[in-house]
Amino acid sequence: MFSKRIRNVEPSATVQLSNKVKRLKNQGLDILSFTLGEPDFNTPQHIIDAAKKALDEGKTHYTSSLGIPELREVIAKRYGRQNDIEITSDNVIALPAKFALYSAIQSTINKGDEVIIPNPGWVSYGPMVQLARGIPIKVKMSYDDGWGMTAESIEAQLSSKTKAIILNTPANPTGSVLDKETLKGIADLADDRDILIISDEIYEDLVYDDMEHFSIGSLDHVKDKTITVSGLSKSYAMTGWRLGWMIAPKEAIKMVNKLQQHSLTCMPHFIQMAAVAALEHGRDPVLKMRDEFQERRNILIPLLNEIDGVSCEVPKGAFYAFFKVDIGFNSMDLADMLLYKAHVALTPGSAFGSMGANHMRMSYAASRENIIEGVHRISDFVDGFRKDR
Numbered sequence: 001m002f003s004k005r006i007r008n009v010e011p012s013a014t015v016q017l018s019n020k021v022k023r024l025k026n027q028g029l030d031i032l033s034f035t036l037g038e039p040d041f042n043t044p045q046h047i048i049d050a051a052k053k054a055l056d057e058g059k060t061h062y063t064s065s066l067g068i069p070e071l072r073e074v075i076a077k078r079y080g081r082q083n084d085i086e087i088t089s090d091n092v093i094a095l096p097a098k099f100a101l102y103s104a105i106q107s108t109i110n111k112g113d114e115v116i117i118p119n120p121g122w123v124s125y126g127p128m129v130q131l132a133r134g135i136p137i138k139v140k141m142s143y144d145d146g147w148g149m150t151a152e153s154i155e156a157q158l159s160s161k162t163k164a165i166i167l168n169t170p171a172n173p174t175g176s177v178l179d180k181e182t183l184k185g186i187a188d189l190a191d192d193r194d195i196l197i198i199s200d201e202i203y204e205d206l207v208y209d210d211m212e213h214f215s216i217g218s219l220d221h222v223k224d225k226t227i228t229v230s231g232l233s234k235s236y237a238m239t240g241w242r243l244g245w246m247i248a249p250k251e252a253i254k255m256v257n258k259l260q261q262h263s264l265t266c267m268p269h270f271i272q273m274a275a276v277a278a279l280e281h282g283r284d285p286v287l288k289m290r291d292e293f294q295e296r297r298n299i300l301i302p303l304l305n306e307i308d309g310v311s312c313e314v315p316k317g318a319f320y321a322f323f324k325v326d327i328g329f330n331s332m333d334l335a336d337m338l339l340y341k342a343h344v345a346l347t348p349g350s351a352f353g354s355m356g357a358n359h360m361r362m363s364y365a366a367s368r369e370n371i372i373e374g375v376h377r378i379s380d381f382v383d384g385f386r387k388d389r
């Protein structure tokens with residue numbers, strides 16, 4: 001009954017884990033969950049108000065499959081302003097960020113094409129490539145080199161079949177941020193070898209200290225071969241609104257629009273109106289949330305590093321701590337033990353690729369109290385385990 005394509009794809013480890021945590025919570029267990037990549041803040045009120053107003057005004061019908069003109073315009077202006085380049089609405093389509101990545105891959109990858117993806121990297125890149133009958137080629141990154149992808153590490157994996165490179169900065173699960181120099185190196189490589197770049201920048205607003213986000217698609221020599229994906233989910237605490245976008249050359253937008261017309265049709269009108277309000281309002285709410293994430297990170301990382309057997313680099317962006325645990329368990333078993341014995345839910349690093357083995361991902365998009373209590377529980381578990389041995 002089912003296609004080979006869908007049978008061969010693994011379910012999303014992160015979504016499955018969060019379903020398991022929900023089940024245990026419903027059974028009355030006091031589980032502290034740090035598994036989902038979801039801000040714990042409410043969506044800013046002015047955005048909610050804009051959605052309500054749009055509903056009252058009857059903005060409840062189909063729109064253009066590309067998105068309403070005001071939204072595409074405001075996205076184009078924002079990207080242009082941030083990156084000091086000119087793009088127009090013709091370079092923009094509104095769609096959920098995850099679907100934008102899926103569409104970018106479906107629209108460009110043929111059977112047997114190789115696609116470079118990060119290891120460790122977000123759980124959906126590999127399955128998305130497989131669903132397009134492409135072959136994911138994983139570039140290994142390690143704790144010791146700050147979890148960064150480089151032109152050299154990518155070049156070592158290129159072949160005559162390489163069609164695209166997927167970049168993710170700031171990165172899930174490691175929190176690494178690629179700097180401008182590194183991205184220039186990758187752009188030169190992609191240009192030389194005529195390879196497409198798919199740049200996932202969903203965490204673009206969440207960079208800390210003196211780090212700055214740089215968008216590779218703003219470089220002149222690769223802007224015609226770069227598809228950039230971002231959205232409101234992480235920066236505006238709007239995961240459930242499913243509003244994101246793709247910025248790409250006009251021809252790519254036309255192709256992706258065909259997929260949109262034959263699948264989603266369009267984003268809901270009132271949500272697009274709310275997105276216009278979000279993007280026109282200025283970045284104050286975003287900066288406030290970012291500052292709070294930074295504070296939480298500053299609390300969490302030293303606490304983790306105090307645990308015997310745990311080591312964690314300070315993440316530069318996103319809202320995840322990706323830490324090494326050296327107590328003789330693989331990360332899947334450790335995640336299960338922490339869940340059932342310590343009542344703390346973390347995502348096992350191996351869900352993100354082989355280089356995540358012996359690592360755990362802890363989202364710090366959670367309250368300070370929960371973060372502190374969560375680390376106590378992890379610490380008590382690890383210490384108890386050492387004593388018992």
Ligand SMILES: Cc1ncc(COP(=O)(O)O)c(C=O)c1O
Nearest residue numbers: 037096097098122172202231233
């Ligand atoms: C790296 C990365 N890319 C894309 C997405 C998808 O974002 P959205 O939920 O806005 O579709 C996520 C969500 O967790 C993510 O972590």
